[in-house]
Amino acid sequence: FNTASAEEKFIVVQSTTSTQNSGLYDALLPRFTAKSGIEVRVVAVGTGQAIKNAQNCDGDVLLVHAKSAEEKFVAAGHGVSRSDVMYNDFIIVGPASDPAGVAGSNDVKTALANIQRARAPFASRGDDSGTHKKELALWESAGIDLSGASGGWYRETGSGMGATLNVAVGMGAYVMTDRATWIAFGNKAGYGIAVEGDDDMFNQYGVIQVNPKICANVKAELSKTFINWVLSKEGQTAIADFKFNGQQLFFPNAGDKPNS
Amino acid sequence: MPEPISRASHLSVIEAGVKPPAVALHDVVLERRGKALVDGLTLSLSTSGTTVLMGPNGAGKSLTLRLMAGLIAPDEGRVRWNGVETTPSQSVALVFQKPVLLRRSVRANLKHALKTYGVSRIERPRRLEKLLEMGELENLADRPARVLSGGEQQRVALVRALAARPKLLLLDEPTASLDPQATAAIESLIRMAAQNGAKIVLVTHDRGQAQRLADEIVFLNHGQVAEVTPAQRFFDAPQSQEGRDYLDGHLLL
């Protein structure tokens, strides 16, 4: 397709819908491009698909939020190293009627138990994404067995965060989401945050350079430049500066402890 | 030479007049692509008897039949049936020059016609058998109509029109591809229909057929009426130059 050399200076970032839908990249990337002259092309898909695409060498950088899967990716040699970039948190949102009576809680385990007891509808992403895995872990730590509930009050939507929010709103179900997606979400329809602030609901994003030794087509220099910038003071400030309706969505935490 | 046959009723257009004409065209003009194909045609046909339209290829005979069936509307002038402007479609039947048959068996074609003509469900089987018999189609009844031979198709189209028991029966060269026996059979069907009071308008290039069936001849040329003459007189002494030329062409062979 377009082979003009000026346009050759681009990298592909495989990422998740939560970062894209919130508008973070729209705020972040122009700053980077202005400084470096490197265009960043973001492919926003499910976490699993993003990792798979990166494994297939169809990207230079991976920026997702599923720490254990990311570490596996690096351990298998697909990635060079993993660094924390930023975090936010997960929340549970629900309808104003609050059928399970969990609104205002900051104890996620109790809240989940209440939801189960009330058999209040709960929409799960059910797509093996980072968010989904987190949610399953929370149910487990609350000691709740979901087997048999699927298709009843517990509904696995098998789709992305935005789609799952739409479904939840459409049927009046509780749903767990990352805060960034929620704040930027346009179809709130009277929904509000029911559960937030539990330490268990921490959501870490990491960035990984795809390994150029395995993927010859990876633009090692360009992607390193990008990662370095994101982790730099300037990049971290840009993340902190990004606000939606006055609210900060992501909290930079690079350099807290890089792990390889 | 075939003998001229006797006719039960002989009514010329000119002699009629008590009843409104079965069909009348007043100054009809029909244009396609800027050419007047029917060009100021005026003609008025009595309610009974057989009128034969003759004229060279492209004279506008088939178009005139279509106008009489109400299938096409004139660009100028008007067409009237029994004095009124609405097509009495159920009492007019037209047999096209190229038979159009449905993609069905012969039997199904006739069934469809009986249904369309509003024949009651109980009566249909009987009428159907009658039609098959009239067209000598009994052995062909279950064949797909569109694989029939040319002559067989013409017979189907003709009996289908008779299924309507029309008051005005328009026939466009109905025996052009029929063998002599079938031609004779069809001609007697036509004669029968005429005797039962139907008005027949027949297009033919077959002079013998015209002589056998016609009460009057309407000679068309270039989309206009060249002459309207009682049949006997036309073949002895055509009134128009065009009619003379046409008959001469015939004699030339």
Next chain:
Amino acid sequence: MPEPISRASHLSVIEAGVKPPAVALHDVVLERRGKALVDGLTLSLSTSGTTVLMGPNGAGKSLTLRLMAGLIAPDEGRVRWNGVETTPSQSVALVFQKPVLLRRSVRANLKHALKTYGVSRIERPRRLEKLLEMGELENLADRPARVLSGGEQQRVALVRALAARPKLLLLDEPTASLDPQATAAIESLIRMAAQNGAKIVLVTHDRGQAQRLADEIVFLNHGQVAEVTPAQRFFDAPQSQEGRDYLDGHLLL
């Protein structure tokens, strides 16, 4: 009564024999839906002269022409052209009973034919004009072929076949809807083609036409050959019962 016309060449099938026959059918059977429509037909036609196929509706005349054109393969028996089994499609032309015209203008139909027949691009315009003239189609050249009158369409189909300059010209009732003048003109075209060495096979129900054009008559009935007789003799004294009945049917009218 029309005068019998003189013939340049008169070759009966039986008299021929030095050259292999233009087309020969050996014991041909054609079945559809379990019925034998052509039922053991054997016939061998010399390379010149005009053979007229006659017979009642549904006798199998059109099917026989299709077999001769190689359009349908026999279920049993075989068809040979000039002694071999491959259809020499470029030197055979068939005019169908119902003219099939492309959804194009008259001119484009003829252009298409010239191209298909392999006429060189340079030659086409000249040949095209010639064909239009032969069919007296100059004034109709730019009309969509499918809105032409029945007779006009038959003329287009005929000159299109002539565009092939065929050695074997198969004509299925080519003048059934033509007026007397056009019939005369077409007949003289056919006669010309015959004089130029083409073998003509003509189907007609028109006894006069058969008498004017035929060298020999092949009479078909129920998918079989009832008789093959020199033309003159056929009309005076048909050899088969079927032939007699057919001609009687004609006289009956």
Next chain:
Amino acid sequence: MQDFGAAFGEAFALIAGLDAGLMEIIGLSMRVTFSAVLIACVIGLPLGAVLAVGRFPGRHILVVLVSALMGLPPVVVGLAVYLMLSAAGPLGVLQLLYTPTAMIIAQAILVTPIIASLTRQVIDDLHGEYDELLRSMGANRVGMIATLLWDARYSLLTAALAGLGRALAEVGAVMIVGGNINHVTRVMTTAIALETSKGALALALGLGIILVGLSILVNAGLMGLRKSAERLAYA
């Protein structure tokens, strides 16, 4: 490339295993698709015929419109149906959202213009041949349309099959109004989308192969039926 091989392996294993979950999904896919195409035929066939035969003001505009609606984006149809059926929407009381019924509605909306538009073309072509005959017989509009639809039925099967293909392959609309809820509204296409987003590409492809296989079976069946009907026709 090994993914393709793995996909066939997955497809085979799924079929061989007679996986109950898979059967459930296939069953729902078939039910939703056939219901939607049936509804689309019931509306689209007469609509297409009317567009071909009718002579009323605005016919041309309607023809263009129906043709243009073949390009209705599934996501948009999904959204529109979602907004109608959502609890806050005008039809919310029916509680149809996230049910197979909602999926059938959305697909019927998508497929109807396709069937109507293709029907219009087929009937138009046949109408050119039958029009004068039927009018000369004094047939009314309804009789005319019935005759045309019946005589064109073999050609119309292709229109129905085009609609069927679209419905069978469709994911955008059913995802939104069905929600891809496990055991409730998950069909083949939404399952494929899910496995894709999980990065389970071989499994997704395997499901796709099964879906195409089903499509082949359905097409072979219907075309076989047409063939034997054509042979037995003219009774």
Next chain:
Amino acid sequence: MQDFGAAFGEAFALIAGLDAGLMEIIGLSMRVTFSAVLIACVIGLPLGAVLAVGRFPGRHILVVLVSALMGLPPVVVGLAVYLMLSAAGPLGVLQLLYTPTAMIIAQAILVTPIIASLTRQVIDDLHGEYDELLRSMGANRVGMIATLLWDARYSLLTAALAGLGRALAEVGAVMIVGGNINHVTRVMTTAIALETSKGALALALGLGIILVGLSILVNAGLMGLRKSAERLAYA
């Protein structure tokens, strides 16, 4: 219900604002769609005609297969093209993934069976009428197909429009092989999907309304062209 009103408002504002981003997306949508349909026509028209006219062993199976492929799930096509074009795939060196070219390829694969199958039907119907004539003229297969395609061209437009509709509305395949990258591979349908997942339903619907509007314009244009060509025909 207010969402619908809002959607029209959004659509209107977007158009009135002559938004440069929107124009870019529309431009790419049109480019991808028309290219894909063009390729599909170049392959599908002759293929359909051969299926209608040809008499070779396996023809029936091929007819069923092409018809069945009208039900190719976009996600599966997207995945298959992705696996071919991926850096790890056999055609990775071409570096076509996440480019408009990849999207055109995927859509062409989806649309070709539709056009081929509908063409087969149209040509089959005409072939019934022309077959004996053309054979009696000694036309070869190529000449025969050319004649049939030309004389059926007005009916075939409907087949092309059906393909166009599918391509215009398609999102599953282009999403996977294009990646919905802003300013590079974002088209109308992927933009709609994105806005939907952001919950910006009115904006998504607004974009959908614009897309349907474009579809109407394209259909009106092409059908208008057909009408005037039909009028001028027979030269």
